[in-house]
Amino acid sequence: MPIHTSPNRWVLETQHTAYAFGLNSAGLLTHHYWGARLPRLDDYPIPADPAGFASTDGFGHFIPEEFPGYAGTKYIDPCLKVTFADEVRDVVLRYVDFSVKNSPQPALSIRLKDVYYPLTVTLHYRPHPDYDLIERWVTLENLGSEPIHVERIFSAKWTLPPGDDYSLTHMVGRHVDEFNLWREPLTPGLKTIESRRLIPSHRAAPWFAIDRAASEDAGEVWFGTLAWSGNFRISAEVTEFASTRVSIGLNDWDFGWKLQPGEPLVTPAAISGYTQSGFGGASRQLQAYVRDEILPHGQVPHKILYNSWEATLFDVDEASQSALAEIAARMGIELFVMDDGWFHNRNWDNAGLGDWWPDKKKFPNGLGNLIEKVNSLGMDFGLWVEPEMVNPDSDLYRAHPEWVIHFPTRARTESRNQLILNMARTDVQDYILGVLDKLLTENKISFIKWDMNRAASEPGWPDAPGDQRELWVRYVWGVYRVWGELRQRHPDVIWQSCASGGGRADYGILRLADQVWISDNTEATARLHIQEGYSQYLPAITMEAWVTDWNEGFMPLEFRFHVSMCGALGVGGNLIKWTESERELAAECIRQYKEIRAVVQLGGQYRLLSAQKNAYSALQYVSQDQAEGVLFVFRVHTPEKFNIPQIHLRGLDPEALYSVEGCGEPRSGLAWLEVGLKVELKNLQSRVLRIKRVSPNL
Numbered sequence: 001m002p003i004h005t006s007p008n009r010w011v012l013e014t015q016h017t018a019y020a021f022g023l024n025s026a027g028l029l030t031h032h033y034w035g036a037r038l039p040r041l042d043d044y045p046i047p048a049d050p051a052g053f054a055s056t057d058g059f060g061h062f063i064p065e066e067f068p069g070y071a072g073t074k075y076i077d078p079c080l081k082v083t084f085a086d087e088v089r090d091v092v093l094r095y096v097d098f099s100v101k102n103s104p105q106p107a108l109s110i111r112l113k114d115v116y117y118p119l120t121v122t123l124h125y126r127p128h129p130d131y132d133l134i135e136r137w138v139t140l141e142n143l144g145s146e147p148i149h150v151e152r153i154f155s156a157k158w159t160l161p162p163g164d165d166y167s168l169t170h171m172v173g174r175h176v177d178e179f180n181l182w183r184e185p186l187t188p189g190l191k192t193i194e195s196r197r198l199i200p201s202h203r204a205a206p207w208f209a210i211d212r213a214a215s216e217d218a219g220e221v222w223f224g225t226l227a228w229s230g231n232f233r234i235s236a237e238v239t240e241f242a243s244t245r246v247s248i249g250l251n252d253w254d255f256g257w258k259l260q261p262g263e264p265l266v267t268p269a270a271i272s273g274y275t276q277s278g279f280g281g282a283s284r285q286l287q288a289y290v291r292d293e294i295l296p297h298g299q300v301p302h303k304i305l306y307n308s309w310e311a312t313l314f315d316v317d318e319a320s321q322s323a324l325a326e327i328a329a330r331m332g333i334e335l336f337v338m339d340d341g342w343f344h345n346r347n348w349d350n351a352g353l354g355d356w357w358p359d360k361k362k363f364p365n366g367l368g369n370l371i372e373k374v375n376s377l378g379m380d381f382g383l384w385v386e387p388e389m390v391n392p393d394s395d396l397y398r399a400h401p402e403w404v405i406h407f408p409t410r411a412r413t414e415s416r417n418q419l420i421l422n423m424a425r426t427d428v429q430d431y432i433l434g435v436l437d438k439l440l441t442e443n444k445i446s447f448i449k450w451d452m453n454r455a456a457s458e459p460g461w462p463d464a465p466g467d468q469r470e471l472w473v474r475y476v477w478g479v480y481r482v483w484g485e486l487r488q489r490h491p492d493v494i495w496q497s498c499a500s501g502g503g504r505a506d507y508g509i510l511r512l513a514d515q516v517w518i519s520d521n522t523e524a525t526a527r528l529h530i531q532e533g534y535s536q537y538l539p540a541i542t543m544e545a546w547v548t549d550w551n552e553g554f555m556p557l558e559f560r561f562h563v564s565m566c567g568a569l570g571v572g573g574n575l576i577k578w579t580e581s582e583r584e585l586a587a588e589c590i591r592q593y594k595e596i597r598a599v600v601q602l603g604g605q606y607r608l609l610s611a612q613k614n615a616y617s618a619l620q621y622v623s624q625d626q627a628e629g630v631l632f633v634f635r636v637h638t639p640e641k642f643n644i645p646q647i648h649l650r651g652l653d654p655e656a657l658y659s660v661e662g663c664g665e666p667r668s669g670l671a672w673l674e675v676g677l678k679v680e681l682k683n684l685q686s687r688v689l690r691i692k693r694v695s696p697n698l
C-alpha cells in the first residue's frame with residue numbers, strides 16, 4: 001500500500017522514494033520529508049514546530065506548510081490568495097479530515113477549511129509507485145452564498161530538505177530554438193519560470209529539476225512538471241533561513257477567478273519525483289510515466305510519416321500531393337500527411353483559417369480522391385488543422401467577429417495575420433467540434449496535426465459570465481473539451497500537438513495528442529540540441545522528427561536521418577528534388593528504423609554524451625527487457641585530430657553478454673558499462689549501432 005495514514009501523519013511511498021507530512025502541534029499541515037524510502041515508518045521525521053526568530057519573523061514564516069495561504073506573519077510565497085466578499089484578504093486554513101480512495105488508483109485527500117469563511121481546500125495526492133512519482137492537485141470549494149475572489153491557486157508546493165545549496169535546471173527557448181537547458185545556483189529570493197502567452201510557449205518549458213551536485217548518471221534530483229497547456233508558473237524560493245521550496249501551478253499573472261458557490265475549481269495536476277540516479281534517472285521516470293499512464297496510445301510505436309509542408313508550403317493540390325505520395329510510398333513511408341493550404345481560400349497565411357472545408361479550386365472533388373490514392377499506395381492519410389484560429393479574411397470571421405479574444409475598445413492585434421477564437425465560449429467550442437467531427441466522419445483520416453501558431457494579446461472576453469480573467473483557464477479547458485470529445489468519437493486517430501513547433505508540449509495536451517511537433521527547426525545539428533532538451537521530461541515516442549532539406553548542401557542525408565531516427569521518424573524534404581540514390585538511401589534508413597523503432601520509441605533512454613554541451617553526442621536506447629539496444633553517435637564539427645571520448649554504455653544487464661555492432665567480440669554488460677567503447681567519426685559523420693544480448697549469462 002503506497003499510502004500510510006494515521007490521525008495526524010501521512011506517508012506516501014513509491015518503489016524507492018517517500019514523501020511525508022503531518023500536523024504540527026499548532027495544527028498546521030507541515031511537510032517533513034521527501035527523499036529515499038526508509039525501512040520503517042517511524043524513521044520519517046516528525047513535523048517541525050519552529051519558534052519565531054524575531055518580531056520581524058513570526059513562527060508561521062518558518063513552517064514548511066504543504067499549502068500555505070496568504071495569511072498572518074508568513075512572508076513566503078503562498079499557494080493560495082483570495083479576497084472574501086467582505087474584502088478580507090487573509091486565508092487561515094485548518095485541517096478538517098482526510099480520506100483515501102482506491103480507485104482508479106490509490107489517492108489521498110486532505111481537507112482544509114478556512115477558520116471563519118466557507119472556503120474548503122482539498123489537497124489530493126496520488127503516488128505512482130512504479131515511476132517514483134507523486135501527483136498533486138487541489139480542489140477549491142465555496143460553501144457559502146457569496147462569490148469568493150481567487151487571485152492565486154497553485155497545484156502544489158514542493159519542499160526540499162533543509163538547505164540553500166541547490167541548483168535549478170530549467171529550459172529557455174524561442175521559435176526554432178526550443179528547450180535549451182539552463183542550470184544555475186538557487187540563491188536567496190524567488191526565481192520564476194512562467195508563461196503568459198496562453199500556451200506553455202517556446203520561451204519556457206513547464207519542467208524543473210533541482211539538484212545538489214548531481215550528474216547525468218548519479219546524484220539527488222528533485223524534479224517536476226505541470227499537466228497544463230496554458231499559462232503556468234514555477235517559482236523556486238530560497239528563504240533567508242535556508243529553506244528551499246518550489247511552487248507550481250496556474251500562473252497568477254493576470255489571473256482572477258470568481259469562485260461561485262457550488263462550482264468547485266480543480267487545478268491541473270503537478271507531478272514530481274525524486275531520484276538518486278541523476279538527471280538521466282529523472283528523465284527515465286518521467287518518460288516511462290508518460291508512455292504508460294498519460295498517452296492515449298503509449299505502447300504502440302508510431303508510423304513513419306511524410307509531411308508535405310516544407311516541400312509544397314501552401315501550394316497543395318491533388319497532383320502535387322499525389323506525386324509526393326508515390327515517392328514516399330516507394331521509400332517505405334507508412335503515413336502521408338498533408339499540411340497547411342488545403343482548405344477554403346487558403347493560398348497563403350493571410351486567409352482561410354476558420355473555414356475547414358476543402359478548397360474548391362485545389363480539391364474540386366473534396367479530399368476523397370487524394371485519400372484513396374494515398375491508401376492505394378499502402379499508406380494512411382493525415383491532415384493539418386489549426387482549429388483555435390481565424391483569419392479576418394474568412395467566412396467564419398465575417399459571420400462571427402465577436403468570437404475572437406478581444407477588448408472592444410482596443411485593437412485586435414494580428415499575428416501571422418490571425419486572431420484567436422475564444423475557446424472559453426461554448427458556442428465557439430461547439431462550432432469547432434462540429435466542423436472537425438464532420439471532417440473526420442466524412443474522410444478516412446488517421447492522423448491530425450493540431451497547430452496553434454500565435455500567442456494571446458488583448459486578452460478580453462467582453463461577455464464573460466464571471467471574471468474576464470478566467471479566460472486563461474477556461475480557454476484551455478475549452479480546447480481540452482473539444483479535443484477530448486473528438487478523441488472519443490474517433491478513438492483510432494493519432495493526434496499531434498504543434499504550436500509553431502514545440503510551444504505546447506506538456507502532460508495536459510499529451511492526454512489527447514500522442515506526439516508533439518517539437519520544433520519548426522529541422523536543421524539536424526540544431527535538432528540534436530532541441531531533442532536533448534525535450535527528452536528531459538518527454539519520451540522519444542512523442543517526439544516527431546522529420547528529415548528535411550535544411551543544409552542539404554553539406555549535411556549528409558544519412559546524418560539527417562540518424563538524428564530523426566532518435567525519435568518518431570518522419571520525412572519532410574522535397575522528395576521530387578531528391579535524386580534516385582538519395583531515395584534509395586532514405587529507403588535503407590527507413591528499413592533500418594523499422595527494425596529499431598520499438599527500442600527507440602518504447603525503450604529506456606540514456607544520454608551518454610550531451611549534444612548541448614559538446615559538438616558531438618551519443619544517445620542510447622535499451623528495451624525494457626534489456627535484450628536489445630541501439631546506440632547513436634554524432635560528430636558535428638570539431639577541430640581535426642579530435643577523437644570522441646570513450647562512450648560508456650548504460651542500462652545493460654551487467655551479468656549478461658552483449659554484442660555491439662562493429663565493436664568486436666561480445667563482452668559482459670559490465671564491460672560495456674565500465675570500459676566502454678570507442679567510435680571514431682569524421683566531422684558530420686554519424687553511426688547507429690545495434691546492441692544485442694547474445695546470452696543472459698556470462
Ligand code: GLA
Nearest residue numbers: 309339340498499500501520
Ligand atoms: C506552423 C507549424 C509548421 C507548419 C505551418 C503551417 O508553423 O509549426 O510545421 O505546419 O505552421 O502553416
